[in-house]
Amino acid sequence: MVFTKLLSLGGLITAASAATYSLSDNWIGPAFLNTWTHEAIADPTNGRVNYVDQATALSLNLTYTSDDTLIMRCDDTTVLSSSGPGRNSVRLRSDKTYTTHVAIFDIRHMPQGCATWPAVWETLESDWPNSGEVDIVEGVNDVSPNQSTLHTSSNCTMPAARDQTGTAGSNDCYGGDNNNSGCGVQDPTTNSYGPTFNANGGGWYAMERTNSYISIWFWARNDGSVPFDVSSGPAQIDTSTWGEPTAYFPNTDCDLASHFGQNNIIFDLTLCGDWAGAVYNSDGCSGDCVTYVNENPSAFSNAYWDIGFVRVYE
Numbered sequence: 638m639v640f641t642k643l644l645s646l647g648g649l650i651t652a653a654s655a656a657t658y659s660l661s662d663n664w665i666g667p668a669f670l671n672t673w674t675h676e677a678i679a680d681p682t683n684g685r686v687n688y689v690d691q692a693t694a695l696s697l698n699l700t701y702t703s704d705d706t707l708i709m710r711c712d713d714t715t716v717l718s719s720s721g722p723g724r725n726s727v728r729l730r731s732d733k734t735y736t737t738h739v740a741i742f743d744i745r746h747m748p749q750g751c752a753t754w755p756a757v758w759e760t761l762e763s764d765w766p767n768s769g770e771v772d773i774v775e776g777v778n779d780v781s782p783n784q785s786t787l788h789t790s791s792n793c794t795m796p797a798a799r800d801q802t803g804t805a806g807s808n809d810c811y812g813g814d815n816n817n818s819g820c821g822v823q824d825p826t827t828n829s830y831g832p833t834f835n836a837n838g839g840g841w842y843a844m845e846r847t848n849s850y851i852s853i854w855f856w857a858r859n860d861g862s863v864p865f866d867v868s869s870g871p872a873q874i875d876t877s878t879w880g881e882p883t884a885y886f887p888n889t890d891c892d893l894a895s896h897f898g899q900n901n902i903i904f905d906l907t908l909c910g911d912w913a914g915a916v917y918n919s920d921g922c923s924g925d926c927v928t929y930v931n932e933n934p935s936a937f938s939n940a941y942w943d944i945g946f947v948r949v950y951e
C-alpha cells in the first residue's frame with residue numbers, strides 16, 4: 638500500500654508515512670520453474686535468438702536451478718547456419734501480474750559480450766504499450782547507456798528536473814515518438830551494468846510503482862548502504878528509508894494510473910536486434926552483428942543471468 642493512510646488513534650487523525658509493503662512473492666532457485674513461463678516466441682525486437690520452452694531450456698542446460706540460484710543463458714556451443722534460426726536463448730515471464738508494488742532483484746551476473754541485449758522489465762505483452770513498460774535495467778554490447786526507462790501510450794512526459802541520482806535522456810515516454818526510445822535515465826555508476834557489474838559480484842535493483850511515481854534504485858554488491866529491506870527479505874519493508882532513487886518518474890505530466898496496468902515481470906536475453914544490432918559497430922564491436930552471433934558460439938560463454946532472488950511486495 639502506498640499512499641498516505643489516515644489512522645484513527647484515540648480520536649486523533651494522524652497521517653502515517655506511506656511506502657510500507659508486505660511480502661507477497663519470494664522466488665528463489667527452483668521456484669522459478671513453477672510459476673514463471675519460458676516464452677518460446679519470436680523475439681518482438683527482431684534479435685538473432687530462438688527463444689526455447691522450459692523443457693528445451695532445461696534439457697540443454699540453458700536454464701539451471703539450484704537451491705539458491707537461477708541461471709539462464711544463451712547457447713555457447715553451436716555454430717549457426719545463416720539461413721537457420723537464431724541462437725537458442727531464454728525469455729522468462731512471471732505468470733502473475735502486478736499493479737502497484739515493489740519488486741527487488743538480486744542479480745549476481747548479467748549477460749555480457751558484444752551483441753548481447755539483456756533486460757529486466759515489466760509489461761503486459763498482450764496490451765503493449767497501453768499497459769505501460771518499465772525497463773528496470775537494460776543495456777547493449779556491454780556499454781552505455783545502461784538505463785532505466787518507461788515506455789507508454791501517448792500523453793506521458795517527465796519533468797526535466799527531478800530528484801534522482803541518474804541522468805535523464807529524453808523525457809517523452811510515448812512509444813510512438815523517437816523510435817520508441819522512451820524516457821530513459823542513465824545510471825551514474827559504471828558498476829551497474831555489464832562486465833564491471835559482473836566483476837563486482839553484481840548487486841540489487843529495486844523498483845517501486847505507485848500511482849504517484851515509479852522509482853528505481855541500484856546498489857552494488859559491495860555498497861554498504863544497501864537497505865536491510867533489500868538484501869535480507871523481511872516480511873515488511875518501508876521504501877521511504879531507501880534514499881534518493883537512481884531513476885524517478887513522477888506523475889506530474891503523466892497519469893501513471895491510466896498509463897500502467899497489470900504487468901508481468903520479464904527477464905530476457907536477446908542478441909543484435911533493434912537496439913544492440915543498430916549500435917553494434919558504434920559501440921566498438923567489429924564486423925556484422927548477426928554474422929558474429931552465427932559464427933562465434935564461445936563469445937557467449939559469459940552471456941548468462943545468475944539470479945539470487947526476485948521478491949515482490951504489495
Ligand SMILES: *[C@@H]1O[C@H](CO)[C@@H](O)[C@H](O)[C@H]1NC(C)=O
Binds near residue numbers: 698701708
Ligand atoms: C549446467 O549449468 C550449470 C550452471 O552454469 C553448471 O553448474 C552445471 O555444471 C551445468 N550442468 C551440466 C550437465 O553441464
Ligand SMILES: *[C@@H]1O[C@H](CO)[C@@H](O)[C@H](O)[C@H]1NC(C)=O
Binds near residue numbers: 823825826827
Ligand atoms: C555502463 O556500463 C559500462 C560497463 O560497466 C560502463 O563502462 C559505462 O560507463 C556505463 N554507462 C553509464 C552511463 O553508466
Ligand SMILES: *[C@@H]1O[C@H](CO)[C@@H](O)[C@H](O)[C@H]1NC(C)=O
Binds near residue numbers: 816
Ligand atoms: C528512427 O529510425 C530510423 C530507421 O532506423 C532512422 O532513420 C531515424 O533517423 C530514426 N529517428 C529518430 C528520431 O531517431
Ligand SMILES: *[C@@H]1O[C@H](CO)[C@@H](O)[C@H](O)[C@H]1NC(C)=O
Binds near residue numbers: 889890891
Ligand atoms: C493528458 O494527461 C493529463 C494528465 O497528465 C490530462 O489532464 C489531459 O487531459 C490528458 N490529455 C489528453 C489529450 O488525454
